[in-house]
Amino acid sequence: MKMKRYTISKETRTRCRIFHVSQADMHQFQSISLELFHYLLEIKSIDFTIYFRVDDEMIEFIDAASFSHQLVHQIIAARNRDYHNVDICVAQKDFKRFEALISDVREKKIDLLLRRDPLLDAQVIRSFVNLSRASQMMVRGGLSPVVAAQAREAAGVLVNNLMECEVAVGTLSRMVRADPTLYDHSASVAMLSGVIARTMLGRSREDSVLITQGGLYHDVGKTCVPHSLLNKPGRFTPDEYERMKSHTTLGYEEICRAIDQGSVIDRNVARVALEHHEKFNGLGYPFGRKGRAEEQEDGIHLFSRVVSIADVYSALLMKRVYKEAYDARDALKIMQDSAADYDPIIFRNFEKNVQKTLVRFEALEKKQPNGKIIIVDPGIGTRIRKTSA
Ligand SMILES: [Fe+2]
Ligand SMILES: [Fe+2]
Secondary structure (H helix, E strand, C coil): CCCECCCCCCHHHHCCCCCEECHHHHEEEECCCCCHHHHHCCCCCCCEEEEECCCEEEEEECCCCCCCCCCCCHHHHHHHCCEECCEEEHHHHHHHHHHHHHHHHHHHHHHHHHHCCCCCCCHHHHHHHHHHHHHHHHHCCCCHHHHHHHHHHHHHHHHHHCCCCCHHHHHHHHHHCCHHHCCCHHHHHHHHHHHHHHHCCCCCHHHHHHHHHHHHHHHHHHHHCHHHHHHCCCCCCCCHHHHHHCCHHCCCCCCCCHCCCCCCCCHHHHHHHHHCCCCCCCCCCCCCCCCCCCCCCEEEEEEHHHHHHHHHHHHCCCECCCCCCCCCCHHHHHHHHHHHHHHHHHHHHHHHHHHHHHHHHHHHHHCCCCCCCEEEEECCCCEEEEEEC
């Protein structure tokens, strides 16, 4: 495939300050995913500068004085095209401010969504936000004892507030349809993994908390892969694909390093990062492990077999720069077509439960015009109740 290169226009060269950045200078900047960058369309001002990197030139593209949605749209349009040489960044020193702004917008969006859509479950959304906070800390700050403690706490809260799988899966799917920018892949994988472990498989509380953490940490190695590659719209070259695949081993090494430096993380959580792209039939990576670790030496750990199902389902529901979101029914159909990738016992359970969710939510959606449906949180767990119009 022909590589497209972005070139800086004359107009931008006149309007903006542009300077050269070497690879070594890049640590002073933090790149921003396009998904998060969209949040700037929800605000009226910024108190930092947005940089647009083109090859080794850094453009001060939007500063506090020039902020406008039109300029934000210009960057989005450039990133949406198939350019390989661009990146959106903020200075490392401004990153906390950017982060605060994003969580503010996220919380407002969530409030609005909960008020607008009575079929969304507040308990599920709250647990999701909690997990998402932990996953964002991981991505931005790296692994530390504080981040590990936040991840354990968020996983514990999810498992304590045991939720029906229909409500969790249904709420996640509706949320992503209503506002795709709220979706956080690691948080949703964590939530689905926890729900599969606890409610579908009846695992112990301890195991379920660890599996939820496995979901949170599974893609931590992606912080070592450049954003331009993660968000690449077209096909990967063989080299790029190898680089993408390395997020499994890099994530594993990073978690092991954090454990050795005193972070409280279970070794099996690190194993999930390593094995979450292994397939039950042996056709996955990085090692081509096969079957169950309980039954054979080169088998895949139970925690990884759960997280791999949650991972694929979550990725299908998510809208990305390079693909549209599938609805819950189509996502399940795609997974059924490659069922040999997953542990058949876990997958059968998952399939049955997602099907139940679809039936339940579709029935509720049909009833919505005639009667208001509210979801109540009676304290422990959740249930759905229909009220008269
Ligand atoms: Fe992954
Ligand atoms: Fe993933």
